[in-house]
Amino acid sequence: MDHPSIPEEQPGADPQQPDTEPETPADRSDSEPQLVSAAAAGVAPSEHSHSDMPQPEVRFFLPPGPPLPPKRWQRKWKIGIRLGSLIVGVAFVVGAIGALVFGVISSSYFTASGAVEVDCATRAKPFVTDVAVGSPVTIVDARTGEVYGSSTLGDFTALKSGICLVSFEVEDVPVANLYTVRIGKSFEALATADTLRGGALLR
Structure with missing residues (x-):
């Protein structure tokens, strides 16, 4: 019966070490990444550091x-102050209404005036x-x-x-489209509200 052959060991060889070559520094430089400084890479450092950045403003709000x-005089005159304010408010409203009514009435009436040419001697x-x-x-x-109205x-x-002119004036004339001005028994002339407001010259 034949037995398998066993390879012969070389003299001086370590049976525990694998048959590989030792790694050199040049091999490690090719496989591992190297850290390069920013100055060596030609990159300018940042002009602003974290200390130059504006700091957020902190505010505190008290509850x-x-x-x-209320003060003593406020407690003492509280009712009086309220009544006074109420009276002033009512007076203001009444005054505003009165001014409005007066304005409407004033715009509805005017003073009519005019003149007639006469002989200077007679x-x-x-x-x-x-x-x-x-x-x-x-x-x-x-x-x-x-x-x-009359005058x-x-x-x-x-x-x-x-x-030579002789003039007249009639107050509180209601506003109308057209008026007839009668002087004496025989003279009549037509006039508008605008002409009588500014002084109409009747001929």
Whole structure:
């Protein structure tokens, strides 16, 4: 019977060491990554460090405390202060309403004024003898004939141009579209509210 052959050991060889070559430093440099400094790599260091960054602002908020007790004079005059405030508020409202009503009424009435050209010597209108100083003036609604006010020719004015005028004024005339101004018994002229507000010259 044949037996398997056993390889012969070489003299001086260590049977426990594998048949590999020892690793050199050059081999380790190829397989392991090496740490390279930023200066050696040509990378400029950061201009700002963590200490240069702005620090967050810290604020502390205290919880609200209990309300302050009212002062002695506030406790003593508490009802009076409330009544006074109420009276002032009511007076303000009444005043505002009164001003509004007065404004509406004022805009509904105006003072009408005008003048008539007369002869400077006789102070009467030529060929109309009842139009002179002291003649009655009546303003009526041109459409309905309602009388809105009356007065008389009073102020006489002689202008440098040689024209003489006798004027009149009637207060509290209601606003209307068109008026008839009657002077004396025979003279009548039409006028609007705008012309009578500014002083109408009747011819």
